[in-house]
Amino acid sequence: MKTRHKKLALIGGGLAVLAIIAALVLNALNSNIALYISPTDVAAGKAPQGKPFRIGGLVKEGSLARQADGVTIRFVVTDTEHDIPVDYKGILPDLFQEGKGVVAQGKMTGEGTFTASEVLAKHDENYMPPEAAKAVGDAHTRAAEKKAAIEAAGEKPKAGY
């Protein structure tokens, strides 16, 4: 074995050891690296008690409402399994929308409500022109209407052709 082959093996071996160490450390730190926890985690009691933390999920469709005091905004964060109502006083970011991702920082208060001090919108990886988005949305609505019509008529959905 030539010296340079030995050195190459040493570098390769060193990198492999380093990768394993990094993987173990990151795995151990997993819960600390995550930026937010889901409503299901909160329901499972994984939320820190009495300390601020972040929850993340989707803003439930039709849940966004301004409270009677005129400044508090209430919406529901959902991961489709569990819901958490969130109260927030402040300006919502541009991308904040019902049905889209959101990350909120704050504390749990009584009755399972989350009081947020900061609300951030989480963007998804889809980039498309408005027409394409509208087409997708329309198709979605049509499918939902069709399903509703079928259910209303008391029929079972037909099997494929």
Add this chain to the structure above:
Amino acid sequence: MTDRFNLYRFASPATFYPLAGTLIPYFAAIAAVFGIAGLYVGMLVAPTDFQQGEGYRIIFIHVPASWLSMFIYLVMAGWAAIGLAFNTRLSGMMAQALAPTGALMAFLSLWTGALWGKPMWGTWWVWDARLTSELILLFLYIGYMALTAAIDDARRADKAGGLLLLVGVVNVPIIYFSVKWWNTLHQGSSVNLTKSSMAETMLWGMLLMAMCFWMYSIAVALMRVRTIMLERERHTDWVKAILAGGEQ
């Protein structure tokens, strides 16, 4: 080693110096062509995004800069491995020549990301896994440059810097996969080798800009490596000949 084409010949600064000089204008020209095409497609042809409006157009800088910041680091680490194993002079010079461009790309990525994040997310910065690991990458670049600059002997500087580069390379897959492995505010990747969740013209604009950034990086790194060569090899005959008789 082959007889017809000997790659090792170009590992010598004396042969690489004129070769780099010949290549620079081509890479610069290709970068300009891709840049003009990319900006045209990105700013004028690509449609407005359905959610973000015109603000999304920052991706034509942000994504290529981010890709290059990771890619340049991998190339530098590759040069470092070659340098440590084969003890070649060129590898250390190449790593040093690439470092400022890599740092620039990492900075551009963080900066454009912050500019986009404020209106879209609602914050300039958040300590999520993607943003933090990219910041560490910027620190690795700066640390590498500081370390090599602090050691007077160029060969020793290359060795110490190379070691730092190799240790830091573990950060690159962490950056890339961070959005998959952990909950982050940063969205998942829109594009990889097998799929894309972007409108086609947007994707083309981004790829053209990425090619522009790539070619630019090569051109600038070659210019820088020529300067480093002249400085480090100033006592050799070939440099003295160049300095005495002008450039061939």
